[in-house]
Amino acid sequence: MTRRTIVILPGDGIGKTVLFESLRVLDAAGFQAEYIEGDIGWEFWKHEGDPLPRRTIDLIEKYHTGLFGAITSKPKEEAAVELDPSLHDKGFVYSSPIVGLRQYFGLDVSIRPCKSFTGNPLNFIRRGKDGKIEEPRVDVVIFRQNTEGLYSGVEWTNPPEEVYQAFMTHPKFRKNFSHVPREELSVSTRIFTRKATEHILKAAFAYARKFKYPSVTLCEKPNVIRETSGMMYRLAREIKEASYPDIELRNTNIDAQMMWLTKNPEDYGVIVAGNMFGDIVSDGFAGLTGGLGFACSAQFNESGTAIFEPTHGSAPKYAGYPESIVNPIAMILSACMMLEHLEEHTMAEKIRNAIAAVVAEGKVKTYDMLKLPGKPDVLSRGAVSTRQMTDAIIKKISLI
Ligand code: NAI
Ligand code: MG
Secondary structure, three states, X not given: OOOEEEEEEEEOOHHHHHHHHHHHHHHHOOOOEEEEEOOOOHHHHHHHOOOOOHHHHHHHHHHOEEEEEEOOOOOHHHHHHHOOHHHOOOOOOOOOHHHHHHHHHXXXXXXXXXXXXXXXXXXXXXXXXXXXXXXXXXXXXXXXXXXXXXXXXXXXXOOOHHHHHHHHOOHHHHHHHOOOOHHHOEEEOOEOOHHHHHHHHHHHHHHHHHOOOOEEEEEEOOOOOOOHHHHHHHHHHHHHHHHOOOOEEEEEEHHHHHHHOOOOHHHOOEEEEOHHXXXXXXXXXXXXXXXXXXXXXXXXXXXXXXXXXXXXXXOHHHHOXXXXXXXXXXXXXXXXXXXXXXXXXXXXXXXXXXXXXXXXXXXXXXXXOOOOOOOHHHHHHOOOOHHHHHHHHHHHHHHO
């Protein structure tokens, strides 16, 4: 097996805990790699005025693959207060290193699989026609455009004259908003480019084919947001016709999709959406399959740089516990996504099967799986620690 170099980015809080737990699991599955630690997060903001130092960017640029825990992020004003006094008034302004990474590397494709594990007490259940409780198996993989749309930050309150005049050229703006004083106007733009839209759509179709999903569902709102969602729908049809005639293209509106996901989540496979709708729909499906303790993700760019990370944050309130109680599965599943990216499918499968076996057996559960409030006493109330959950998964790997 090739020995790889992986840039590990533990970050802050529980990110530091779960990341190293996932390395133990990778090791147990036989993955051989050199891990180089990259500095990222709150400590580097406080002491250097940069939560994403240049040396970390250089490492990722060199090695292309990052495994990331989580970071702490705070509003600009709070960040300024916590900055080391020697760095005050030197022009340092806090900005999120996650957004920084995404922008620097153009990580425009975000993937969030939401798959239920049989026996997970956090799985979505519903009442069936005969009144019986049903637990549909959810196996959804969401492709979210990660760099554009409503989150691209092109926005104004009290827009400058030239922007205002440009809006005034649009008949609908003139009709509905020209009577509003300019200083009372806030505008956030939703910009889609053809290139990035095609990239996310093609990534979704390619994944559907590779992993044998029969359909790709575009989740937007083309009947109302005619230009951006409309372009995405048009391109989706073109890509399907040109290269994926065997894969069904479905089209849902984000609002209806949010209702349907609590009625028939088993009917969806690969879902693709723009930035904000992808964000919304992926949190929705994650809630059906175990929530933050289970939600993994990956971000890619066109030239193969990829970062794998749990969806959750640094959960600072748990970071100082003498024995960590958080669920490491989201992080471990993110490491599995990394293995898949490196074409180590057998190892990824082995780890997933081990997690599935632990969950199905139902003996080893972290506090979230027991639906306990997160407090230090959970360990005396039947919950296992982060380390014990990892140990249980590693033990299963050795038996598979
Ligand atoms: P969070 O995801 O850190 O925690 C929210 C709650 O989710 C926790 O209190 C806990 O109840 C639960 N939770 C999170 N991870 C869990 C796990 N592995 N197992 C079991 N339960 C888990 O989000 P929060 O509290 O909004 O943000 C905390 C910090 O993290 C903030 O500074 C925020 O900016 C940052 N953040 C970072 C992210 C990242 O690094 N990707 C993503 C989200 C938030
Ligand atoms: Mg979100």
